[in-house]
Amino acid sequence: xxxxxxxxxxxxxxxxxxxxxxxxxxxxxxxxxxxxxxxxxxxxxxxxxxxxxxxxxxxxxxxxxxxxxxxxxxxxxxxxxxxxxxxxxxxxxxxxxxxxxxxxxxxxxxxxxx
Amino acid sequence: xxxxxxxxxxxxxxxxxxxxxxxxxxxxxxxxxxxxxxxxxxxxxxxxxxxxxxxxxxxxxxxxxxxxxxxxxxxxxxxxxxxxxxxxxxxxxxxxxxxxxxxxxxxxxxxxxx
Numbered sequence: 001x002x003x004x005x006x007x008x009x010x011x012x013x014x015x016x017x018x019x020x021x022x023x024x025x026x027x028x029x030x031x032x033x034x035x036x037x038x039x040x041x042x043x044x045x046x047x048x049x050x051x052x053x054x055x056x057x058x059x060x061x062x063x064x065x066x067x068x069x070x071x072x073x074x075x076x077x078x079x080x081x082x083x084x085x086x087x088x089x090x091x092x093x094x095x096x097x098x099x100x101x102x103x104x105x106x107x108x109x110x111x112x113x114x
Numbered sequence: 115x116x117x118x119x120x121x122x123x124x125x126x127x128x129x130x131x132x133x134x135x136x137x138x139x140x141x142x143x144x145x146x147x148x149x150x151x152x153x154x155x156x157x158x159x160x161x162x163x164x165x166x167x168x169x170x171x172x173x174x175x176x177x178x179x180x181x182x183x184x185x186x187x188x189x190x191x192x193x194x195x196x197x198x199x200x201x202x203x204x205x206x207x208x209x210x211x212x213x214x215x216x217x218x219x220x221x222x223x224x225x226x227x228x
Contacts, residue, residue, distance in 0.1 A: 002157060033216070043158075043204060043218040058215045090157055098214065100146045100165030105157035 003027065004106035006091050012112045018079040021109045025072055025093030031055070032074040033094070033103060034066055038087040049074055050097045081113045116141045118207050118219035126225040133192040135222050137179075137205030140186065145207040147188040148216070149179055152202040161203075164188065175199070200226045 003026035013019055025032050034046040036059075045058035049068035060066075063081075068074040078085060088108045094101035121136040139145065146165050150158040162173025169181040179190045188205060205219040 002159070004157075042220050045215040045217070048215070056215050092158075098208065099210065100163060100208075102160050102163065103216070105150075105159065107157045 002104040002106060004091060004093050004104050006089075006106035006109050008109060009107070010110050010112075012114065013081060014114055015081055015083060017081050017113075018077065019081065019111065021076040021078070021089055021091075021111075023074045023076070023091030023093075023106060025074070025091075026104055029093035029095050029104070030072065031094045031097055031101070032068055032072070033092040034060075034074070034076050035090040035092065036087045037090060037108070041087075043090075046076070048098070055097060078111070083113050086111055086113045116145065116207055116209060116217050118205050118217055120203075120205055120219040120222045122222055123220065124223045124225070126227055127195045128227050129197055130194050133177075133190070133195045133199065133224065135190040135203050135205075135224065137188045137190065137219060138186055139188065139205075139207045141207065141209065143210065144181070144183055145209050147179075147181060148206040148208070149173065149177070149188070149190050150204045150206060150218075151175075152204065152221075154201075158204065161190070195224075195226045197226050197228065200224055 005024045030051045033048045037043045046060040048056040066076045090108045092103040092105045117140045148163045149161040162171045164181045172178045208216045
């Protein structure tokens with residue numbers, strides 16, 4: 001158990017819909033990262049927040065957005081969903097802003113878009 | 115731009131045999147280097163990382179990796195494979211700037227034959 005929690009574990013929805021994935025980092029960790037894992041794209045970094053502020057951006061679509069709240073939990077919002085958005089979405093957390101920090105991964109949310 | 119290659123999307127070894135998983139990176143400046151393991155239906159777990167100092171890094175579960183700057187490599191080894199080592203292994207890099215994204219390799223699936 002990494003100490004990072006993600007809800008829900010599974011999510012099934014239809015194309016065009018909007019969903020919210022939630023992540024609670026390990027106690028004391030200030031950075032939250034979001035990743036997408038799919039068979040065709042592999043593991044892709046989406047976005048990083050540190051203490052409530054966006055710090056790094058990866059291959060995140062405009063239809064996707066995220067935020068980190070004052071209690072440090074984070075939410076990833078996916079809208080206008082397409083079949084290709086079906087994937088495992090991981091959240092990770094680390095103590096500081098980056099560098100050689102160890103990232104601790106949550107168990108993931110499996111999103112299925114029908 | 116940084117990239118990570120892992121030679122062999124699938125590697126099979128016999129139980130008790132040497133495990134060697136290859137990772138090469140491309141970067142103008144040596145980055146931080148990581149190896150993660152992913153067991154079925156789970157998130158990623160850090161095996162080991164190289165940030166600075168000694169180039170031979172020891173990790174959990176008997177794994178180690180050696181950073182070779184001249185070869186831009188960070189291969190993962192374990193002297194004797196165990197059945198429980200069967201999993202997906204990811205090499206990852208991160209530039210030595212605070213807010214840069216982590217780039218993961220495509221992964222190598224390790225099978226251990228009894």
